[in-house]
Amino acid sequence: MKAIVLNCTLKPSPQPSNTGALAKEVIVELERLGVEVNFIRVADYNIITGIKSDLGDGDNWPAILKELLSSEILIIATPTWMGTMSSQALKVLERLNGLYPTRDEQGRPVTFNKVAGFIVTGAEDGARHVVTEIAGALMDVGFTIAPQSYTYWNNGPGPGDNYLESNYRKDWSIKTGRAAAENLVAVAIALKHTPIPPNSRDKQ
Incomplete structure (x- = not known):
């Protein structure tokens, strides 16, 4: 089984990523369960803004999409900025829009029978709102949303330390993230074992 984890931090490598640090805790559990994990920092690639799967020369999204489509599990990890997801996470969702017309050999959307999970970090609140936004978008394009398939961390109300600087309730975030990994798997x-079959619309 394969999983792809897209770290949608705004910071390219080698800058430290708070979101990446929490994502790695989830990855530990996925790997313990025998899952092969591909961990991608989106900011390290040229993802052209748009809503199609391939925007031509210089667009790195098609290569990432190929890895995504070969995986059973997708996890989107994002910081919160101004109470919402990062621009990198939104760009990923916009590019996934290009999958709407794409079907597998049985006529189903290519994202059917793939499971999505979520990781959110931020010095302030907004994590549950971000999970809801991303879950709704991925469900709309065909992903299955597992029960309790997310974890998050924030420092409480108001500005404060970030994930890597703080020990505030990180144990909860790690424990919840590992439980989410178990549920996703x-x-x-x-x-x-029991895939979602093509529905009547797909057979037309």
């Missing part, structure tokens, strides 16, 4: 296994 369980649902992915279930979908392998």
Whole structure:
């Protein structure tokens, strides 16, 4: 089984990523469960703004999309800025829009039988709002949303330290993230055994 984790921090490598640090805790659990994980920092690639799957020369999204489509699990990890997801995370969702017309060999959307999870960090609140936004978008394009498939961390009300600087309730975020990994794998296994069939619309 394969998972792809897209770290949507605004900071390219080698700058430290708070979101990446929490994502790595989830990855530890995925790997313990036997999942092969591809961890990609989106800011390190040229993802052209748009809503199609391939925008031509210089666009790095098609290569990432190929890895995504070969994985059973997608996890989007994003910081919160001004109470919402990062611009990198929004760009990923916009590019996933290009998958709407794409079908597999049975006529289903190519994202059917793939499971999505979420990781959110930020010095201030907004994590649950971000999870809701991303989950709704991915469900709309065909992903399955597992129960309790997210974790988040914030420093409480108002500005404060970031994830790497603070020990505030990180144990909860790590424990919840590992539980989310277990749930994602369980649902992915279930979908392998009993995949979602083509529906009447797909057969037309």
